[in-house]
Amino acid sequence: MDCLSFTNQLFLNTMKTLFCNAGPGMNPKSRYIILLILMVLQFTAARAQSKQYVLQAGASLSNITPFLEGGIVGNFGVPPQAKYIHDELFAKSLVLDDGQQQIAIVIVDNLQISREVFDYARQLIQEKTGMKKENILLAATHTHSSVSASGVDDQRMNFNYARPLDEYQTFVAKRIADGVRRAIYQKEPAKIGWGSVQVPQHVFNRRWIMKEGADVPNPFGGQDKARMNPGVGNPDLVRPAGPTDPELYFVSVQALDGRPIGLLANYSLHYVGGVPADHISSDYFGAFAGYFTKLVEADKNVAGFVAMMSNGTSGNINNINFRGPAEKMSSYQKMQIVAKDVAEAAYKGSKGLTYKTDVKLGAVYSELNLEVRKPTPAMLARAKEVLANPDKMKHYHQQEPTYAKRIIQIQENWPDKIDVVMQTLQIGDLGIAAIPFETFAETGLEIKAKSPFKSTFVIELANGSYGYLPTPEQHELGGYETWLGTNRVEKQGSAKITKRLLEQFNQMKK
């Protein structure tokens, strides 16, 4: 017997006792006090009963493929114009509803998306559906073969909060909002399960400690201790400068009869690449979804099924084994190998999941104020010299003019502090943290280790995009991700973010 039926029974029996049997001899005052206590008990039980969670879920795909001729961002130099669509780009939505509240997770095929685009999408969703904007997690995958949705051509100078959204940004925001609304309309009674497996063979730390005396210049006239992408088989390699996180997470959502509705995966791999310069592609993120869908299709009706791969904490992780041997692959070949492998691992892992229909959902959202890093007077002076004599100066580092421009922009156009979105979601015993930076694997591993939830993963490039987020220890080593202009916030940023996200997890866990 559940709590409510028990108190109902108790209520009826006691009423009978009070008013029919022993009741008449009783002091009327005590009789009414007992009655009052019982009514409160019954009311409390009824409320507890209404807190039962009954899952509903819906998923959708919104096409966000850009027009041809847009500049493809993701590399240094002038963005090449898009001439060929290898595969369509999507905003993929998963909406969950526990009967008390709804959450939405949207994974978008783009390099990085500015907060302004995501905020606009959130606003549209809230206006149309009433869904709390704090309960909506929006993230980019980090495909390097998309046009900019961060508002500028140079992908790494995307901080332009004062500028109105351009045509593509507006389009992406509206497609995200439509996608969430469609997922809401699609909602049906559902069950959910999650788990993880280790897939270590496709993740490598791309920052390396180099031999004493090796030339590791930076674009500010100094030398670093760590080098990004040092080249396969470089004789000066000593060891990777940090760990990898080989955990592949998957959250599987099915209709009550077992028909697949959606799958949200999470893996800490920056991207794979191997895409011709003028091609639009969703990279391995999209290929993963294709392979996963095919695997599910083999034994189930998959109409309407949406598989999505979110990026974990992969700011310092890529797919290149620098110990060698070097691999020769044709376009898209490596991406297909990785996507297939990861999809098979997720499929195999998700077969043994236990599904639940009564999970509690939750969301906590806050803003964290971070200091913006500014150049020193010496850095500024050098930058001005580089830019004043671009031809005459023998460049110490080939990216010197690029970084000279960036640090002057940071000095002149950036505020001293910025507010970034910190978001955590709860799905039963699973905690999801969202970070608006290209986050290092160390940070993801720390959040997972210290999380009060049984299972935890982290989605990066969520709710905005502000460049790389090395840990304070990695800042000491230098290297591309730590350079001012690649990284833009204070060196303690990752520690402050980790602290805040863990506080939010603990708040949800109460």
Ligand SMILES: [Zn+2]
């Ligand atoms: Zn990148």
